[in-house]
Amino acid sequence: MRKIKMKTGPMxxxxxxxxxYNPLVLEHKWQARWDKEQSFAAENASPxxxxxxxxxxxxxxxxxxxxxxxxxxxxxxxxxxxxxRGYNVLHPMGWDAFGMPxxxxxxxxxxxxxxxxxxxIAAMRRQLKxxxxxxxxxxxxxxxxxxxxxxxxxxxxxxxxxxxxYRKKSKVNWDPVDCTVLANxxxxxGRGWRSGAVVESRELTQWFxxxxxxxxxxxxxxxDLQNWPxxxxxxxxxxxxxxxxxxxRWALAPQAPGGKATGIEEIxxxxxxxxxxxxxxxxxxxxxxxxxxxxxxxxxxxxxxTEECRRQGTALAALETAEKKGFNTGLFALHxxxxxxxxxxxxxxxxxxxxxxxxxxxCPAHDKRDFDFAQKYNLPIMPVxxxxxxxxxxxxLNGQAYTETEGGRLINSAFLDGLTPQEAFDEVARRLxxxxxxxxxxxxxxxxxxxxxxxxxxxxxxxxxxxxxxCKSCGIMPVPKKDLPVRLPEAVSFxxxxxxxxxxxxxxxxxxxxxxxxxxxxxDTMDTFVDxxxxxxxFTAPEAEQPTEPAAANHWLPVDQYIGGVExxxxxxxxxxxxxxxxxxxxxxxxxxxxxxxxTQGMVVHETYKNAQGDWLSPAEITVEEQDGERRAxxxxxxxxxxxxxxxxxxxxxxxxxxxDTILAQYGADTxxxxxxxxSPPERDVIWSAAGIEGANRFIRRIFRLTAEAAPHLRSxxxxxxxxxxxxxxxxxxxxxxxxxxxxxxxxxxxxxxxxIARLYDYVNRLAPxxxxxxxxxxxxxxxxxxxxxxxAFIVAPFAPHLAEECFALLQQGGRHEKIVAxxxxxxxxxxxxxDNNVILPVQINxxxxxxxxxxxxxxxxxxxxxxxxxxxxxxxxxGQKPKKLIIVPQRIxxxxx
RNA sequence: GCGGACGUGGCGAAACCGGUAGACGCAAAGGACUUAAAAUCCUUCGGUCAUAGACCUUGCGGGUUCAAGUCCCGCCGUCCGCACCA
Numbered sequence: 001m002r003k004i005k006m007k008t009g010p011m012x013x014x015x016x017x018x019x020x021y022n023p024l025v026l027e028h029k030w031q032a033r034w035d036k037e038q039s040f041a042a043e044n045a046s047p048x049x050x051x052x053x054x055x056x057x058x059x060x061x062x063x064x065x066x067x068x069x070x071x072x073x074x075x076x077x078x079x080x081x082x083x084x085r086g087y088n089v090l091h092p093m094g095w096d097a098f099g100m101p102x103x104x105x106x107x108x109x110x111x112x113x114x115x116x117x118x119x120x121i122a123a124m125r126r127q128l129k130x131x132x133x134x135x136x137x138x139x140x141x142x143x144x145x146x147x148x149x150x151x152x153x154x155x156x157x158x159x160x161x162x163x164x165x166y167r168k169k170s171k172v173n174w175d176p177v178d179c180t181v182l183a184n185x186x187x188x189x190g191r192g193w194r195s196g197a198v199v200e201s202r203e204l205t206q207w208f209x210x211x212x213x214x215x216x217x218x219x220x221x222x223x224d225l226q227n228w229p230x231x232x233x234x235x236x237x238x239x240x241x242x243x244x245x246x247x248x249r250w251a252l253a254p255q256a257p258g259g260k261a262t263g264i265e266e267i268x269x270x271x272x273x274x275x276x277x278x279x280x281x282x283x284x285x286x287x288x289x290x291x292x293x294x295x296x297x298x299x300x301x302x303x304x305x306t307e308e309c310r311r312q313g314t315a316l317a318a319l320e321t322a323e324k325k326g327f328n329t330g331l332f333a334l335h336x337x338x339x340x341x342x343x344x345x346x347x348x349x350x351x352x353x354x355x356x357x358x359x360x361x362x363c364p365a366h367d368k369r370d371f372d373f374a375q376k377y378n379l380p381i382m383p384v385x386x387x388x389x390x391x392x393x394x395x396x397l398n399g400q401a402y403t404e405t406e407g408g409r410l411i412n413s414a415f416l417d418g419l420t421p422q423e424a425f426d427e428v429a430r431r432l433x434x435x436x437x438x439x440x441x442x443x444x445x446x447x448x449x450x451x452x453x454x455x456x457x458x459x460x461x462x463x464x465x466x467x468x469x470x471c472k473s474c475g476i477m478p479v480p481k482k483d484l485p486v487r488l489p490e491a492v493s494f495x496x497x498x499x500x501x502x503x504x505x506x507x508x509x510x511x512x513x514x515x516x517x518x519x520x521x522x523x524d525t526m527d528t529f530v531d532x533x534x535x536x537x538x539f540t541a542p543e544a545e546q547p548t549e550p551a552a553a554n555h556w557l558p559v560d561q562y563i564g565g566v567e568x569x570x571x572x573x574x575x576x577x578x579x580x581x582x583x584x585x586x587x588x589x590x591x592x593x594x595x596x597x598x599x600t601q602g603m604v605v606h607e608t609y610k611n612a613q614g615d616w617l618s619p620a621e622i623t624v625e626e627q628d629g630e631r632r633a634x635x636x637x638x639x640x641x642x643x644x645x646x647x648x649x650x651x652x653x654x655x656x657x658x659x660x661d662t663i664l665a666q667y668g669a670d671t672x673x674x675x676x677x678x679x680s681p682p683e684r685d686v687i688w689s690a691a692g693i694e695g696a697n698r699f700i701r702r703i704f705r706l707t708a709e710a711a712p713h714l715r716s717x718x719x720x721x722x723x724x725x726x727x728x729x730x731x732x733x734x735x736x737x738x739x740x741x742x743x744x745x746x747x748x749x750x751x752x753x754x755x756x757i758a759r760l761y762d763y764v765n766r767l768a769p770x771x772x773x774x775x776x777x778x779x780x781x782x783x784x785x786x787x788x789x790x791x792x793a794f795i796v797a798p799f800a801p802h803l804a805e806e807c808f809a810l811l812q813q814g815g816r817h818e819k820i821v822a823x824x825x826x827x828x829x830x831x832x833x834x835x836d837n838n839v840i841l842p843v844q845i846n847x848x849x850x851x852x853x854x855x856x857x858x859x860x861x862x863x864x865x866x867x868x869x870x871x872x873x874x875x876x877x878x879x880g881q882k883p884k885k886l887i888i889v890p891q892r893i894x895x896x897x898x
Numbered sequence: 899g900c901g902g903a904c905g906u907g908g909c910g911a912a913a914c915c916g917g918u919a920g921a922c923g924c925a926a927a928g929g930a931c932u933u934a935a936a937a938u939c940c941u942u943c944g945g946u947c948a949u950a951g952a953c954c955u956u957g958c959g960g961g962u963u964c965a966a967g968u969c970c971c972g973c974c975g976u977c978c979g980c981a982c983c984a
Contacts, residue, residue: 350982360984369982450983679910691924758922842918847965849918887964893917897964
């Protein structure tokens with residue numbers, strides 16, 4: 001891209017002083033104006049096309065952090081842009097307000113969760129409003145609002161009636177710090193996702209959502225989510241964990257004389273590798289397998305071993321290091337394809353009860369874990385798959401399992417020899433399905449998922465009460481809808497740990513809705529991920545009596561662009577997909593996939609600082625100097641040297657946080673918004689630095705100064721598109737302006753905010769010289785400049801909306817403020833001004849650039865060829881030789897090959 | 899272990915379908931204005947040699963192509979996710 005050639009020179013003295021840029025006054029002024037005009041209210045009935053942009057709503061922890069600023073700035077750029085492009089935009093905000101921290105605060109500070117939460121919401125609402133986000137605040141709600149959890153209880157009852165909710169006793173993840181159960185998705189590396197405590201295993205009865213009913217649908221649905229990051233789709237795919245295999249029933253060998261009768265006749269085993277059946281070396285059972293339990297009743301050594309396994313499961317977080325251990329039961333199973341072979345049965349610590357059938361057959365030659373186990377217990381290791389070309393005689397295992405299936409052929413496997421593993425799989429499936437054991441086929445095909453049902457009971461107070469009642473005579477009774485909501489009691493005590501609901505007799509005791517006899521309420525509350533699984537639907541009709549207003553929901557959904565952190569890739573995002581399906585089934589919405597576009601944004605990170613004592617220091621406590629190209633940090637307090645550490649996610653514990661309030665007070669919202677979106681692509685982390693925020697602020701002030709300086713000269717001049725007779729300079733300015741309008745629009749559509757901002761810088765650099773010499777410019781140039789500066793206001797607006805309004809106002813007749821950017825359509829660019837009649841093409845000789853050539857854009861090949869060959873540097877290089885080839889890529893490049 | 903992403907100046911990064919590598923910013927250096935500072939403005943800024951210019955350069959080694967940061971093969975490194983899933 002060429003720079004516009006314009007006369008440059010020192011700033012001319014002006015007969016006026018430009019108004020000062022005061023972000024605090026200015027931003028407040030425009031926020032009030034937007035409020036007054038209700039610029040960002042979304043209409044449920046509008047002829048304009050809809051666009052739903054949503055950022056993951058925050059937990060009201062007390063204050064917003066820079067991560068929030070970046071997240072909401074991104075959504076706001078899109079929302080403002082789409083609104084300017086004529087869309088009816090829904091851009092709401094709410095609060096994910098139930099959860100543990102409120103109870104912890106209550107315990108520590110002797111407050112109430114409710115009061116604490118609403119105070120935090122008020123503080124954070126004020127902070128978000130100061131950012132100037134184009135939100136429809138009329139739709140705001142918190143999940144702890146009675147009006148919200150009331151509807152959630154209605155949904156619960158509908159889902160219960162639809163068979164999507166059930167109660168069962170099961171082993172659960174118990175967080176000993178938060179004193180509650182956690183879902184599988186909420187256990188990260190063996191620890192609670194929130195408390196960080198090592199999770200224990202407990203048997204409890206709790207409520208489950210039947211997410212597994214939708215395992216297949218949630219999996220195949222991913223294929224259609226083209227506007228989701230591949231990474232997230234893959235993570236969900238792995239989490240759902242579909243596999244295809246066979247359930248094979250193994251008959252037990254007759255007991256040796258003198259052995260105790262066990263009454264066990266067969267063991268069912270799930271396998272994904274039936275092709276390796278002839279390589280079976282052992283069978284292993286989970287410690288909780290019914291057969292293992294039965295054996296433990298008769299055999300004290302088996303009992304001791306299963307007990308040890310259970311302890312290991314709870315105490316050891318890092319299972320990878322746990323040694324493979326087994327207990328030989330002395331029992332044998334008969335090989336299904338060769339009844340002469342007896343396979344020993346073990347109880348092993350690595351077999352999981354809740355996957356497959358809780359029993360495996362080990363094939364040591366073709367599975368790493370089985371190989372280790374066989375070596376330890378001296379079991380035979382017989383290879384049954386070998387690479388093509390190898391035979392039973394030549395193939396050796398090389399001290400490790402051969403786990404390939406591609407390019408393998410069966411060996412040592414009777415009638416399977418020579419088949420590919422896939423063929424062998426099918427053959428085994430066919431034979432065993434036809435083979436009858438005890439009146440039933442010995443095997444059947446089975447599709448298995450890793451995904452398990454979602455346990456949602458939490459033994460906590462600050463959550464949505466589960467609307468169920470236990471009656472001694474009638475059993476489990478749903479609370480009738482007319483009795484909803486089941487309200488959380490007020491004035492509860494947090495003096496003791498545990499769930500206050502469970503010791504609140506007055507709250508618990510209710511008459512049975514069926515028989516009227518005394519009964520007891522469910523005291524568990526719902527996982528807070530239930531709350532966030534449908535809030536985006538509630539935003540479409542936040543006042544509705546029913547949980548949703550289907551017409552509104554179906555109009556607005558799916559969310560066109562959802563923006564949030566990747567940490568929710570399998571938690572919230574999977575639950576929400578399930579919930580939307582559940583709501584579809586119960587008639588609340590008419591679609592299955594809630595989020596059409598998903599974007600996972602990077603974090604805001606910052607350097608860390610540590611003093612000689614090893615204490616973390618905050619950026620405000622240090623100063624950085626540059627000496628001999630090396631940066632050194634010193635503590636402000638005592639001038640002691642400070643070690644500059646790694647750039648890490650902002651966290652309170654490392655004190656590398658920057659408070660948005662401080663930044664807003666110093667620089668204003670526009671600067672903060674611009675900075676968090678510049679420099680790094682939005683999916684990557686952005687490094688916060690003092691120099692960076694200064695730079696962004698410098699740019700904001702520069703735009704303001706430029707407009708303020710030019711405005712008095714331009715107000716009386718009508719903005720118009722430069723025509724041919726207006727001269728080269730006016731035309732160049734107009735071209736630059738129309739081009740930037742197009743490019744910034746495209747960048748925003750692609751969420752390439754950093755690129756859009758780079759273009760803004762470039763654009764301002766190009767306009768600045770003309771503005772500086774504005775006194776000497778013709779009417780035509782001034783007209784072009786006026787339009788260029790108006791365009792600047794529009795393209796700046798998504799990023800720095802207050803500044804944009806101020807600049808736009810400065811350009812209006814007499815500085816009047818009738819039109820505002822927020823309510824004005826995005827200007828149309830003129831395609832005729834985008835493309836040049838002449839293009840400058842690089843000319844390569846043998847692939848190396850040697851010069852440029854200026855040519856008419858639509859020149860034909862022959863003209864180009866002649867012009868290129870006539871060039872001095874081409875002639876010089878050719879030295880009289882004929883070129884072998886001349887490659888012309890229209891409007892791109894020319895390559896002379898000789 | 900399995901799966902994935904990514905390696906470009908001092909730093910953050912651009913580079914669309916293979917077509918001028920390093921746009922834009924930060925940091926740095928020099929200069930103008932100023933009594934001075936701040937602010938602002940101008941200039942330089944991947945490396946080597948140098949007079950215009952030439953050569954080298956996108957983690958490393960190969961390959962395909964008129965042309966490779968981009969495609970293919972093989973290494974090396976960093977980060978992320980899952981992890982006894984049968």
